[in-house]
Amino acid sequence: MLPLDLYNSIEPAWCPGCGNFPMLKAFKKALAELEIRPENILVISGIGQSSKFPHYLRCNTFNGIHGRALPVATGARLANPNLKVVVTAGDGDQYGEGGNHLLAAFRRNPDLTLVIHNNQIYALTKGQASPTTDQGTKTLMQPAGVPYPPLHALALAVAQDCSWVGRGFAGDGEHLTGLYKQAMEHRGFALLEVLQPCVTFNRVNTFKWYQSRVYRVEEEPGYDPENELWAYQKAKEWGERIPLGVIFKKPRPIMEEAFPAMAKGPLGTWRLDRPVAELLKDFY
Amino acid sequence: MATDLNILIGGAAGQGVHAITGPLAKALVRHGCHVQVSQSYESRIRGGHLFNVIRVSDQPLLCPREGADILVALNQETVTLHQPEVSAAGIVIFDESQVKEAPSGVKSLALSPDTVLPETQAGDIAVNAGACGAILGLLQVPVDGLVALLEETFGGKGAEVVAWNREAARHGFEMGKAQGKSFSLAGVAKPPEPRLLISGHEALALGALAGGLTFICGYPMTPWTSLLNAVSLRAGRWQVVVEQAEDEIAAINMAIGASFAGARVMTGTAGGGFCLMTEGVGLAAMSETPVVVVVSQRPGPSTGLPTRTSQGDLGFVLHAGQDDFPRAVLAPGTPAQGYLVGAKALRLAEQYQTPVFILTDQYFADAQFTLTAQDFPALKAPQELPQGATGDKYLRYAPSEDGVSARRLPGEGMEIVVADSDEHTPDGHLTEDLAVRIKMHDKRLAKLKGLSREMGNLTTAGDPAAPLAIITWGSSYGPAAEAAARLGQNGTPAWLVHVSELWPFPGEAVTQALQGTKKLILLEANATGQLGRLLRQETGLKADQSILRYDGLPFTPEYILRGLKGEA
Numbered sequence: 001m002l003p004l005d006l007y008n009s010i011e012p013a014w015c016p017g018c019g020n021f022p023m024l025k026a027f028k029k030a031l032a033e034l035e036i037r038p039e040n041i042l043v044i045s046g047i048g049q050s051s052k053f054p055h056y057l058r059c060n061t062f063n064g065i066h067g068r069a070l071p072v073a074t075g076a077r078l079a080n081p082n083l084k085v086v087v088t089a090g091d092g093d094q095y096g097e098g099g100n101h102l103l104a105a106f107r108r109n110p111d112l113t114l115v116i117h118n119n120q121i122y123a124l125t126k127g128q129a130s131p132t133t134d135q136g137t138k139t140l141m142q143p144a145g146v147p148y149p150p151l152h153a154l155a156l157a158v159a160q161d162c163s164w165v166g167r168g169f170a171g172d173g174e175h176l177t178g179l180y181k182q183a184m185e186h187r188g189f190a191l192l193e194v195l196q197p198c199v200t201f202n203r204v205n206t207f208k209w210y211q212s213r214v215y216r217v218e219e220e221p222g223y224d225p226e227n228e229l230w231a232y233q234k235a236k237e238w239g240e241r242i243p244l245g246v247i248f249k250k251p252r253p254i255m256e257e258a259f260p261a262m263a264k265g266p267l268g269t270w271r272l273d274r275p276v277a278e279l280l281k282d283f284y
Numbered sequence: 285m286a287t288d289l290n291i292l293i294g295g296a297a298g299q300g301v302h303a304i305t306g307p308l309a310k311a312l313v314r315h316g317c318h319v320q321v322s323q324s325y326e327s328r329i330r331g332g333h334l335f336n337v338i339r340v341s342d343q344p345l346l347c348p349r350e351g352a353d354i355l356v357a358l359n360q361e362t363v364t365l366h367q368p369e370v371s372a373a374g375i376v377i378f379d380e381s382q383v384k385e386a387p388s389g390v391k392s393l394a395l396s397p398d399t400v401l402p403e404t405q406a407g408d409i410a411v412n413a414g415a416c417g418a419i420l421g422l423l424q425v426p427v428d429g430l431v432a433l434l435e436e437t438f439g440g441k442g443a444e445v446v447a448w449n450r451e452a453a454r455h456g457f458e459m460g461k462a463q464g465k466s467f468s469l470a471g472v473a474k475p476p477e478p479r480l481l482i483s484g485h486e487a488l489a490l491g492a493l494a495g496g497l498t499f500i501c502g503y504p505m506t507p508w509t510s511l512l513n514a515v516s517l518r519a520g521r522w523q524v525v526v527e528q529a530e531d532e533i534a535a536i537n538m539a540i541g542a543s544f545a546g547a548r549v550m551t552g553t554a555g556g557g558f559c560l561m562t563e564g565v566g567l568a569a570m571s572e573t574p575v576v577v578v579v580s581q582r583p584g585p586s587t588g589l590p591t592r593t594s595q596g597d598l599g600f601v602l603h604a605g606q607d608d609f610p611r612a613v614l615a616p617g618t619p620a621q622g623y624l625v626g627a628k629a630l631r632l633a634e635q636y637q638t639p640v641f642i643l644t645d646q647y648f649a650d651a652q653f654t655l656t657a658q659d660f661p662a663l664k665a666p667q668e669l670p671q672g673a674t675g676d677k678y679l680r681y682a683p684s685e686d687g688v689s690a691r692r693l694p695g696e697g698m699e700i701v702v703a704d705s706d707e708h709t710p711d712g713h714l715t716e717d718l719a720v721r722i723k724m725h726d727k728r729l730a731k732l733k734g735l736s737r738e739m740g741n742l743t744t745a746g747d748p749a750a751p752l753a754i755i756t757w758g759s760s761y762g763p764a765a766e767a768a769a770r771l772g773q774n775g776t777p778a779w780l781v782h783v784s785e786l787w788p789f790p791g792e793a794v795t796q797a798l799q800g801t802k803k804l805i806l807l808e809a810n811a812t813g814q815l816g817r818l819l820r821q822e823t824g825l826k827a828d829q830s831i832l833r834y835d836g837l838p839f840t841p842e843y844i845l846r847g848l849k850g851e852a
Contacts, residue, residue, distance in 0.1 A: 009713075010713050038700055039676075039694075039695065039697070039698055039699065039700055040695055042545070042694045042695065044541070047705075052714070054702075055702075055704075055713050055714060058700060059700065060694035060695065060700055060701045060702070061700075061701070061702040061703065061704070061712065062541065062544055062571070062703045063702075063703070063704045063705060063706065063714070064537065064540070064541075064567055064571070064705050065537075065563055065564070065566075065567050065705050068533060068534070068537040068563075068564070068567075070534075071529065071530075071533070071534040071535075071537035071538040071541060072537045072538065072540060072541030072544070073541060074527075074534075074538050074541065075499070075501070075537070075538035075539060075540065075541025075542035075543070075544075075545070075547070075549075076541040076542065076544060076545040076694075077545075078499065078525050078527060078538075078542055078547070079498075079499060079525070079541070079542040079543070079544075079545035079546050079547035080545040080546055080693070080694075080695055080696075082695060083545060083694060083695040100530050100531055100533075100534070101530065101534055103530070104529075104530035104534065259525055261519075261523045261524070261525060262525070264523065266545070266546055266693075266695075266696065267498040267499060267525065267542070267545075267546050267547040267548075268545070268546020268547065268693050268696060269546070269696075270498055270523065272496050272498070272523075272665070272666065274493050274494055274522055275662070276490070276494055276657075276660050276661070276662050276663070277657065279490045279493055279494065279518075279522075279660075280480060280490070280657055280660060282518075283480035283481060283482045283486070284314075284478050284479075284480050
């Protein structure tokens with residue numbers, strides 16, 4: 001295990017009590033236990049409170065634009081398959097703005113981890129409904145309550161053969177560290193959704209609200225994450241009981257295998273020899 | 285007297301217009317002719333009207349021209365639409381199984397599957413290969429080269445198909461030859477070095493490969509797609525990672541991610557897709573990540589005319605993205621320039637760590653030209669990407685005189701590389717310190733000085749002392765150069781200034797080139813004169829007359845000459 005202070009960075013500017021703090025702590029612990037050094041990991045984010053996550057962690061960072069972290073991460077994996085790549089995104093960031101990239105990632109199965117900080121609200125813009133806000137929740141922009149049901153992203157992931165699907169809770173750090181480790185060790189696209197209470201703008205889905213509903217799914221009888229139908233039912237379970245843990249696993253060929261040229265190593269290290277006389281041969 | 289013939293081949297999409305054009309053009313190039321091929325097609329896969337024009341000469345050709353000397357009509361519509369263009373000495377070759385009313389008042393030659401290859405199932409093959417043969421017969425060019433090409437092209441389709449093609453070409457040749465000696469390319473000498481036939485996008489793809497491209501991604505959109513295809517076809521041989529993105533937003537972000545992790549990248553699209561990419565352009569500039577974006581123009585706004593040509597996105601590309609940041613905008617005028625620009629764009633993006641644009645268009649993308657290996661000089665091997673440790677105190681955005689900070693790659697050393705779309709401190713972390721904001725903004729803009737020094741390669745032609753000058757940009761070079769040459773031959777000397785490096789604008793070089801000009805003509809394929817505005821903004825020079833075209837077709841020398849007389 002590496003020392004935890006190896007990952008110290010600048011002071012976080014999140015609200016006191018934010019669910020992002022225990023996530024940051026659990027993530028550092030997972031890196032330390034897996035002995036992934038700061039210079040060997042690349043954390044990519046978009047826009048939102050969750051996207052500041054890599055700044056508060058010593059690591060290679062690409063903090064891009066809203067909703068677009070996945071394509072950046074896909075490009076990075078295609079350019080350097082030796083990099084350990086993790087994406088941190090919010091529910092609005094990924095499920096709203098970046099939805100098409102999530103669908104594409106399910107199909108591609110790049111070897112990277114997507115962590116969704118799901119606080120069921122837009123926090124950076126001060127409290128509008130996100131795709132995961134529960135139906136009926138009142139916000140400034142939806143004073144009569146959100147008219148639509150939330151997106152069941154984990155069910156979508158299972159239905160699309162996402163090769164690893166799990167859910168964690170910011171209020172259960174030890175369990176979360178284990179999930180971070182499993183997701184990062186999984187070969188292929190891992191979607192880890194973390195229930196992350198927003199203490200300022202979401203007064204409904206509080207630490208207490210989650211605490212009284214979550215349970216560790218692997219401790220239940222009949223736990224069967226390789227069974228698609230079982231996983232689908234667990235992925236849709238929401239309300240009175242909310243499952244935490246690894247919900248679905250399906251080994252699949254990864255995106256990187258479709259590119260034989262990558263056997264030559266990171267693209268930045270390639271030595272190119274392309275004589276123009278050879279390039280022209282097709283045109284005579 | 286130079287020979288200069290136009291062969292127009294028209295029909296419905298799917299009928300074999302390209303099956304005739306491809307082998308015929310290549311056979312003529314191998315014979316020693318100069319060939320220029322342009323395509324005109326509609327946005328549909330089957331049916332509609334499409335035509336290709338093969339211009340063939342014993343002299344170098346820079347562009348298409350109007351008119352037809354040999355019209356090949358695969359359907360009635362082609363006869364109806366194009367017979368009026370046929371020259372006095374011209375001839376119409378038509379498929380009599382498709383054309384119900386034989387052309388009248390013009391010399392003609394009827395072909396059909398039954399007359400070319402009776403009692404076979406050859407169908408369209410008989411007419412297509414027969415027409416190729418007939419044209420060579422008319423031009424008195426030996427048919428053996430064509431037969432060899434057809435065998436190369438259709439070898440994979442079985443012995444029977446090869447035999448049909450061979451026999452149809454030979455029979456068609458005899459039918460053409462029997463028409464008498466109206467046109468002849470028999471005297472064309474074999475060139476001292478072999479010639480090649482290449483399109484603008486193909487040449488640009490070769491330039492990118494020569495310039496060290498390792499990654500390309502994009503979403504399909506006409507006319508950009510042909511560039512992505514030209515690289516994809518060669519990706520296995522030359523080791524390029526090619527990925528089709530789920531949309532244009534993904535394309536530019538994926539290119540940025542790959543570049544950040546060490547790839548030398550290119551992406552591209554047409555105007556509509558570039559609307560989606562613009563947020564990514566700002567990201568590349570702010571995060572100082574090299575990226576080359578090809579914007580292949582077609583008429584807009586919105587979907588516009590998907591398969592036609594335009595130079596209407598110059599203003600858009602010059603300004604796309606929030607706030608001010610350094611960028612370079614290049615627009616090749618010829619395939620040879622396309623090759624150089626492909627490599628130069630990658631170098632500039634890498635050296636200045638900022639987005640670089642290449643503007644092409646449907647005409648440039650598809651049109652093929654006759655060149656030699658001389659037009660493709662060997663390029664310096666791309667500079668190796670920075671490697672090795674500068675220690676754990678590395679600052680991605682360290683201040684520097686020229687605005688360029690040393691680049692390191694994540695995972696390739698001890699450095700922690702932090703890049704951000706927010707305003708940031710030199711270590712890459714987001715900041716709200718407004719004094720830092722000024723410093724970082726100035727640092728990025730400082731790159732414009734270096735970029736400016738990289739610009740200014742003007743292409744000129746004609747008589748520098750002429751009072752009449754034409755200024756143009758991008759793919760309009762060829763027709764402008766031929767128009768200027770024709771003016772000179774007819775006693776009105778003209779001077780042509782062509783700008784292929786548009787931003788930072790080479791104001792000094794342009795002003796100098798136009799010093800003796802008394803009457804300045806602005807020539808570009810958009811409705812409002814976008815280069816004209818840029819010229820005025822950067823130099824104060826104002827064109828005396830504009831010749832603009834925005835019907836979706838490329839300029840021809842004839843169109844320009846009519847425009848000069850006020851007739852366009």
